[in-house]
Amino acid sequence: MKICPKCRKQYDDTWQVCLNCKCQLSIVPPELITELNVLKKLAGSLLNRVKLLEEKIEAFVHNRQIPLSKEAEQMPKEKNQVKQTEILSKDKDETLQNQSLESRIGRIWFNRIGALAIIFGMGFFLKYAFDNNWINETARVSLGLLAGFLMIIAGDFAYKKNFKIFSEGLITAGATTLYLSIYAAVNFYQIIADIPGFIFMAIVTLFAATFAVRFNSKRVMNFCILGGFLTPFFISVKSISPISLMCYILLLDIGVLWVGYFKKWGFCNFLSLILTYSTYFIWYFSSYSSQYFVATEFFLSIYFVLFSIIAVFYNFIQKQTTVKEDIAVIILNGIFYFLANYHLLVNKEDILSAHPGIFSILLSCLYLIFAYYVFMRTGKKDRNLVLSYLSLTLLFATITMPLELKQCWLTLGFITEAVILLWLGFRTKSNGIRYFGLALAGFALFKLVLMDFQLSFYSSDLSAVYSMFNQRFISYLWVSAGIFVCAYFYKKYKNNIAQEEKYNSTFLIIFALIVLLLGFTFEIDAYFACISSNAHKMQANQYSGKIVDSAVLENIKQFSISAVWLVYSLVLIIFGIVKKFRALRILALVIVVVTILKVFLIDISELNKIWRILSFMGLGCVLMLTSFMYQKYKDKISGLGAGK
Structure with a gap:
């Protein structure tokens, strides 16, 4: 029985109107209820199948097998057909993969190996014909040219019949045959002069590049780039004037970059860059003379600008994010350009040869302008391009210092740049x-501790040694201050660093304090080593009024070092307690322990009675004072046990 929604009176399924309140009753036909139940079951089945498909997709993406969910395992028997279908689909996918590998070997690799075999076969055939004098020299070259053209025509025909990979192999083999035939005509038989042969090879390159663009084939285009840059070496670089060679490379680069820009073939740009500078360096080390300095500098700058702006065109005009090939082109272009100019400038007697760092700092400023301009235009949309320019800015700024600065000033430059970076x-x-x-x-x-250790330690001018702020001590003081600033940055921007970097600030402070202590120690050692040498005894007599005994100076030096270490550790303990800095206190204790070992192992045997007494008394006083401070502030220190 059912209840009327208006008067709440019960009624059976045969009523269409409530007999009590005359309310129209909604009657659902039994067949509709049956269909609704079927739809519910079907919806549940579809949900299970969707979930199963999601699991399969995830396994495919991560390239791993995952167990099915319990709900999928508990599917009704009718879902077994779905499982069987998926198993068949999986087997079919594996079959397709196997067929893909088989197809790749049959269609691509056999094609390339076949083209290479044809090239070798043509070479062996021509050599056999040459050895047996079947044909004269002109006929040999003509036969090679004919074979090359026929293979290119056959490649064009194969492409029209939709055999793309097969056509690529034929065109590559045909172009190679043409290259070799022209090379033989120029170098072996002298049928063609150098310049006409160079022009003919350039025409072959242009011809093959046309097919590459037409067939939309990156492989053929890469072959054309390689063939185009090898053409001058086929003919002999020395037989071509430097201006003609550089103009040819420039035209080749423009063509390659033009095709790469519209076809979006980034690797072509990269290959062109490598071959451009490789060709230049080979020519430079084999044929360069100073009379070509202006022309060489001009064309190098043109190459540099050409490869520098290609990524900007992609970014600003086509609104594309910079990819890894573009970044490689930008970075390598800057490095190669600097190396090429460095070799040019150091061999030229002017201000740039005496100060090559001027050129590197100019490059650094140029890339900084590039980075700023790109950032203002794109913001964070192309972060990789901005970081590429910034990386080159930092690289050339860093290179400038070893080119211009010497000895400890180079160290000061490095630490200054480190702080800025x-x-x-x-x-x-x-x-x-x-x-x-x-x-x-x-x-x-x-560099400061291990490489600059002996720089200016023993000055010939004793008055310079008496000055506390000499070149040596300023170096240690500056490096220590720079490391302190680095620690400050890590402390200030602690919310912007990773978890593993959270202790960097503490480590940097410890390193800075150790550097400062080494500076004091080396300053004392250098001072006494200087005035105790035989060359300075007379000069020391002028300052002190009497000849100073070397043993006495050694006693004073060892005592001074121990005293400085103890005072230094005491200051660190006080600061460690006041600033609640546990690492500072631990460093101070380590210094005290080292001082104790020095006093008991070195001072006790090397110092005479008076200085030995002073050394032990000083050590005892500092240790007692340290113990007193730890006793007085024990509650505060124990509460800071987990401090910084």
Whole structure:
């Protein structure tokens, strides 16, 4: 029985109107209810199938097998057909993959190997004919040219019949045969002069490139690029004037970049860049003379501008994000251009040869302008392009320092740049720039401690040694200050760093303090080593009024080093307690332990009675004072146990 929605009176399925309130009753036919139940079951079945398909897609994307869900395993028997279909589909996919590998070998690799075999076969046939004098020299070249043209025509015919890969092999083999035939005509038989042969090879390159564009074939285009750049070497670079060679390379680059721009073939641009500078360097080291300096510099700059703007065209005109091929072209173009100009400038007697760093800093400024311009135009839309220009800016700025600065000034330049890079990395949120700056700071520290250790340590001018702020001590002070600034940046921008970098600030402070302590130690050692040498005894007599005994100077030096270490550690302990900096206190304790070992192992045997007494008394006082401070502030220190 059912209930009337208006009067709440019960009625059976035969009523169409409520007999009590005359309300129209909605009657659902039994067949409609049956259809509704069927639809519910079908919807549940479809949901299970969709879930199963999602699992299969995920397994395909991640290239791994995953177990089916419990719901999928508990599907009704009618879903077994779905499983069987998927198993068949999987087998079919594996078959297609096997067929794809088989097809790839049969269609592509056999085609390329076949084209190579035809080229070798033609060469062996011609050599056999030459050895047996079947045909004269002109006929030999004509036969090679005819074979090349026939293969190109056959390739064109095969392309029209939709045999693209087969046609690529024929055209490549045909163009290679033409190259070899012209090469033989020029170098072996002297049938054709150098310049006409060069022109004919350039025409073959242009002809093959036309087919590459027409067939939309990157493989044929790459072959054309390689053939085009090898043409001058087929003829002999020395027989071509430098201006003609550079003009030819320029026209070849323009053509390649034009095709690569419209076809979006980034690898063609990369290949053209590599071959352009390779051709230049081969010519430079074999045929360059100073009379071609202006022309060489002009064409190098044209090549540089040409490869520099290609990524900008992609970005600004076609609104494309810079890809890895474009980034490689930008970075390698800058490096090759600098290397080429460096060799040009160092061999020329002018201000740039004496100061090659001027050129590198100009390049650094140029790339900084590029980075700023691209950033203002695109913002963060093409971050890779901006970072590429910034990387070159930093690279050439770094190169400038070893070119212009010497000895410790180079170290100061490195640490200064490291601070700037670290700040720039935090400001731009670029991990790469930040890591590069940190690595540069590490190199500056390494160079200072291990490479600059003996620079200006023993000055011939004793008055310079008496000056505390000499070149040596300024180096340690500057590097220490630079590392402190780096630590400050890590502390200030701690919310912008990864979890594994959170202790970098502490480590940097420790390194800075160690560098400063080394500076004090080496300054004391250099001072006493200088005035104790035989060359300075008389000069020391003028300052002190009497000849100073070397043993006495050694006692004073060892005592001074121990005293400085103890005072330094005491200051660190005080700061560690006041600033609640646990790492500072631990470093101070390590320095105290090292001082104790020095006093008991070195000072006790080398110092005389008076200085030995002073050394032990000083050590005892500092240790007692340290113990007193730890006793007095024990509650505060124990509460800071987990501090910085």
